Amino acid sequence: MDLDSMIVGAGVSGLYMLHRLRGLGHATVVLEAGDGIGGTWYWNRYPGARCDIESLEYSYSFSEDLQQEWHWPDRYSLQPDILRYVNHVADRFDLRRDVRLATRVTRATFDEVARRWTIETDTGSVLTATYLIMATGCLSVPRVPELEGLEDFGGRWYHTGAWPHDGVDFTGRRVGIIGTGSSGIQAIPIIARQARHLTVFQRTPNFSVPAWNGPLDPDVEASFKADYGANREIARRSDSGTTLEASTTPTHAMAPEVAKAELERRWAQGGFNMELVFADETTDANANAIVAEFARRKIRDRVKDPAVAALLCPTDHPFATKRLCVDTDYFETYNRDNVTLVDIRAEPIARATPAGVRTAAREVALDDIVFATGFDAMTGALMAVDIRGRGGQSLRAAWAAGPRSYLGLMVAGFPNLFTVTGPGSPSVLSNMMTSIEQHVEWIAACLGHLRDRHIRLIEPSAETEQRWTDHVREVGDQTLYPRANSWYMGANIPGKPRVFMPYVGGVGAYRTICEGVAEHGYEGFALAS
Numbered sequence: 001m002d003l004d005s006m007i008v009g010a011g012v013s014g015l016y017m018l019h020r021l022r023g024l025g026h027a028t029v030v031l032e033a034g035d036g037i038g039g040t041w042y043w044n045r046y047p048g049a050r051c052d053i054e055s056l057e058y059s060y061s062f063s064e065d066l067q068q069e070w071h072w073p074d075r076y077s078l079q080p081d082i083l084r085y086v087n088h089v090a091d092r093f094d095l096r097r098d099v100r101l102a103t104r105v106t107r108a109t110f111d112e113v114a115r116r117w118t119i120e121t122d123t124g125s126v127l128t129a130t131y132l133i134m135a136t137g138c139l140s141v142p143r144v145p146e147l148e149g150l151e152d153f154g155g156r157w158y159h160t161g162a163w164p165h166d167g168v169d170f171t172g173r174r175v176g177i178i179g180t181g182s183s184g185i186q187a188i189p190i191i192a193r194q195a196r197h198l199t200v201f202q203r204t205p206n207f208s209v210p211a212w213n214g215p216l217d218p219d220v221e222a223s224f225k226a227d228y229g230a231n232r233e234i235a236r237r238s239d240s241g242t243t244l245e246a247s248t249t250p251t252h253a254m255a256p257e258v259a260k261a262e263l264e265r266r267w268a269q270g271g272f273n274m275e276l277v278f279a280d281e282t283t284d285a286n287a288n289a290i291v292a293e294f295a296r297r298k299i300r301d302r303v304k305d306p307a308v309a310a311l312l313c314p315t316d317h318p319f320a321t322k323r324l325c326v327d328t329d330y331f332e333t334y335n336r337d338n339v340t341l342v343d344i345r346a347e348p349i350a351r352a353t354p355a356g357v358r359t360a361a362r363e364v365a366l367d368d369i370v371f372a373t374g375f376d377a378m379t380g381a382l383m384a385v386d387i388r389g390r391g392g393q394s395l396r397a398a399w400a401a402g403p404r405s406y407l408g409l410m411v412a413g414f415p416n417l418f419t420v421t422g423p424g425s426p427s428v429l430s431n432m433m434t435s436i437e438q439h440v441e442w443i444a445a446c447l448g449h450l451r452d453r454h455i456r457l458i459e460p461s462a463e464t465e466q467r468w469t470d471h472v473r474e475v476g477d478q479t480l481y482p483r484a485n486s487w488y489m490g491a492n493i494p495g496k497p498r499v500f501m502p503y504v505g506g507v508g509a510y511r512t513i514c515e516g517v518a519e520h521g522y523e524g525f526a527l528a529s
């Protein structure tokens, strides 16, 4: 099958990309490995899976009718509600007919003579397309760490990112969960309520802030919708891709009493508001330490046993240099009689056994193990495909020392290949809906520009790519982010290069850069007809 464009992935990125490319008149197909659409919200069905961005903002903005008509039940949406929404969008815009499910792309090769991509899949089909758009997601390759003896474990085990579709009943069972990132922190309170006993195996404590979630207030909904367009524009021009109001005052300019009140005010607002207390919160270690200590004090307030509270207090990374967790009753869960916290830095897990898990200090009998151990983030899904550009060079080789790109959108040596929310763009540091829409719209406008001028080839120069890659690193180095062993740094995957992958210059500033590049005739890109 010969196409104008091929999209890989039917999450919120791929589906919107399809909609925009239809608008250009492109013959387009979306290939999706899963049996259904929705990406993240299709795969991550673990108990408590929920959005950390408010519902009114974690949604598409491209259709005024859609955003006005859709009603979100909660301030922060549950996974089934988001999945229902994505399915509604697919039906409303008649997207399904160009989506092929249960089809994994395994290889993509650029033919320099035909100037087209040849795409191979695990079903044996071969397609060709002028443009290849990878909408494969930043958090779509779940990672189960090596655990000796897992094959002999007599119970059931699951990864949060590949959860069974008919759910899991933990009633009466002894459950162990490994991992206390966002997924673990959401799942732990819910599993604890159902299980006979829950053992949490924690390697690194994490900062988490209450969501203060609840039903969406009808007055808030009405007033936000009354100005939906303006609110979206604020989000697009902000650092975070949201309408949350960021502080412009650095710590040293705030009197201690004012700072204290501000911390409490932000805490009461909940969620990512805590990242925005001081203008220098993620750039100045002293400013950050004030917020970190405030957050630790809140943990000590929430957890009754001081020894358990101490274990739950993060001390090895600055506040918000890992994606901040947004929780409902996470720390309070450790006040329950049926929950045990095991610090696996002090007593590492030695192996799984037929009856449970053995640590350096004890045997823990378990019926179920839940891995909330994260993903091979940002590069994992791209590197999983054998992508070959000019001269047969592979993306895996090009990125062996860490990802390189121009604007997180294209890679030198790989013409006509686009990455939605690729490394080198703000993506995972933001409300990803805002970043996804921006990328999709930029790519669609770019392809419209090429079509109108009968141009068939676009590719960044190696120099431009180097400059942008250096810029991404320099901006990252001006912040505290590289101090954390986060998945932003590739630190969660043994052997992965330690590189700060997203662009931390801010969603709005980044958008302006991308707009400038387009206005100047796609500056930094080589275009050929």
Ligand code: FAD
Pocket (backbone or CB within 6 Å): 008, 009, 010, 011, 012, 013, 014, 031, 032, 033, 034, 038, 039, 040, 041, 042, 044, 049, 050, 051, 052, 053, 058, 103, 104, 105, 106, 135, 136, 137, 138, 139, 140, 161, 183, 381, 384, 385, 420, 421, 430, 431, 432, 433, 436
């Ligand atoms: P995805 O949703 O990851 O979709 C990519 C799709 O590509 C997947 O369906 C995958 O199966 C498919 N795919 C990958 N490789 C191939 C291949 N080789 N062949 C065929 N198909 C392939 N972001 C926020 O901003 N706020 C949140 O609160 C938030 N919560 C999250 C919660 C969880 C549990 C996770 C994992 C992520 C969360 N994110 C959140 C990030 C989230 O991934 C994005 O917001 C968004 O959903 C990404 O959409 P996407 O379409 O780009 O990627």
Ligand code: NAP
Pocket (backbone or CB within 6 Å): 050, 051, 052, 053, 139, 145, 146, 160, 178, 179, 180, 181, 182, 183, 184, 186, 202, 203, 204, 323, 325, 326, 344, 372, 373, 374, 375, 428, 487, 492
């Ligand atoms: P994660 O943040 O990478 O957390 C993984 C957890 O597993 C960490 O606590 C990690 O410990 C632990 N771990 C990993 N390997 C381990 C091992 N071998 N032994 C013991 N512990 C191990 O993954 P995640 O929680 O799935 O979240 C990933 C991202 O998805 C989030 O940061 C966020 O962007 C998104 N997400 C968002 C939400 C939301 O609130 N809406 C929910 C879920 C996910 P270390 O810290 O020591 O590595």
